[in-house]
Amino acid sequence: MGSTLGACGDVNRNVMSPPAPYTNRPEYAIAEKVANDIADLLAPQSGAYYDVWLDGEKFFAHEMQKENPEVTAARNDNSHGTNFEGSPEPIYGDLFLPRKFKVAVTVPGDNSVDLFTNDVGVVVITNEAGELQGYNILAGGGLGRSHGKSNTFPRLADPIGYVPKEDLFAALKAIVACQRDYGRRDDRKQARLKYLVNEWGVDRFRSVVEQYYGKKFESFKPLPQWNFLDYLGWMDQGDGNFAYGIYMQNGRVKGEAKKALRNVIERYELPVVITPNQNLILRNIKPSWKDDILSTLKAAGVKDLAEWDGIESLSMACPALPLCGLAIAEAERGLPDVNARLRVMMNKVGLDSSEDFVVRMTGCPNGCARPYTAELGFVGDGPNSYQIWLGGCRDATRLAESYAERVKLKDFESFFEPIFAAFKEQRRGSERFGDFCARVGFGKLREFQAAAAPAVAVESNGNGAAAAVVAKQPAAAVTAVSVAKDVYEALKAEATKQGKSESSLATEAIKKFLGM
């Protein structure tokens, strides 16, 4: 039930909840219902969309009918001055919001929705019996920024507080009304809620929201650690049926694969869920259907999770070129090749093929594929050129930071290999790439690169006839210099004697000879 209603408008956008297929986890059903209710609560009330696009009133009437009456009552309630009395748009009035507004709902521990990147995050809190008690509320997240404007930045949402279940809609309206009345309208690049929260600080923001809410927030309930769940592969729904999450490379499906998907969906009347990572989940699959579904999909080239490289199946790109008018670099079309190159680099430095990390790429700094919460984010900053963001984490609870700018696509090998090599050598235990970058810090990462950049590597070609001195330029130009085998052997022996690497001794010798 994703909705394009108000898409691109300065209103609340589509509301996300986890795509979890489990029937025995009541909190997920609550999250889904609440997401729908919030979408209704904050939907623009004008029927114009339906008049223009859906040929009239029937659909509109149907939509209105199915709205939860509590939502209608909450929208109309003006006990704390949140509404424009008598307006057809009680929450938005004539002016709507300063900018787009995004809400995600989830359950404790499940960060499949990238909760902290939303203007408002809602976490369902249940008791031990699984009964709804209330909600933790976060606010002030958002990712979009502009190159060269340091007053634009990605920001993670902050905890605001807890509200009992009957107060959720009032609390949400209060946040929306606060942003409506205080969010900046003079500069669209400063208009998102995150800038208001940032400027005021959480305490002031909370106290202004409380005036519209008419109550104080209770203290934020303690939560377990967040996990990024991708919902790929086979999942036991808990009701005897299975769900099957299929990785859709950058959200695209076409040709035979599309036909096969359509076939199995129609044949078994399967509900389909789109995940926040642009993938698909087929639900309600009876065990006896599994083989047919798998073989139909396989015959059409739809790969199972196990057949994808881990880097690929965790990664995500935005539409970018040629689809998005704001793109300045490739993303959706470029990422698969970059992922493959990253894997080759990782193999080269000896990282295991099971090693993965979250890679995301966008064609401009607006951040639609959420690169700023990835372990490795590519943000287009020119044709075939990217800003590199490092230090985010798999669970999307920490922001990455901008590490380098205008790194050319063709130079990725010389750029990343020294970092991967250092990661391989210096990681702690099974430390992940994003955590490693955050722990050692950008200064160290730059040292690794500097040590390797002008490096001269000496490689034997293995057949004993000759050996090569390979000079690696920072710009990835690789120059090979052949030397006779006896020269190489002498170099090797001398390097061992002096306790130096062959590369550094060769560099030293060549520099000395050339008077450098």
Ligand code: HEM
């Ligand atoms: C193709 C045309 C698209 C355009 C022109 C576009 C435009 C934008 C802009 C201008 C921003 C920055 C907003 C700000 O900082 O205030 C943004 C952010 C974002 N967009 Fe898109 N977008 C497009 C497609 C998509 C798609 C297909 C998705 C997901 C399905 C998406 C998801 C997001 C997300 C997650 C963010 C970052 C979070 C945030 O700050 O709101 N966008 N987009």
Ligand code: SF4
């Ligand atoms: S991040 Fe991608 S989709 Fe979003 S505006 Fe930029 S190029 Fe377009």
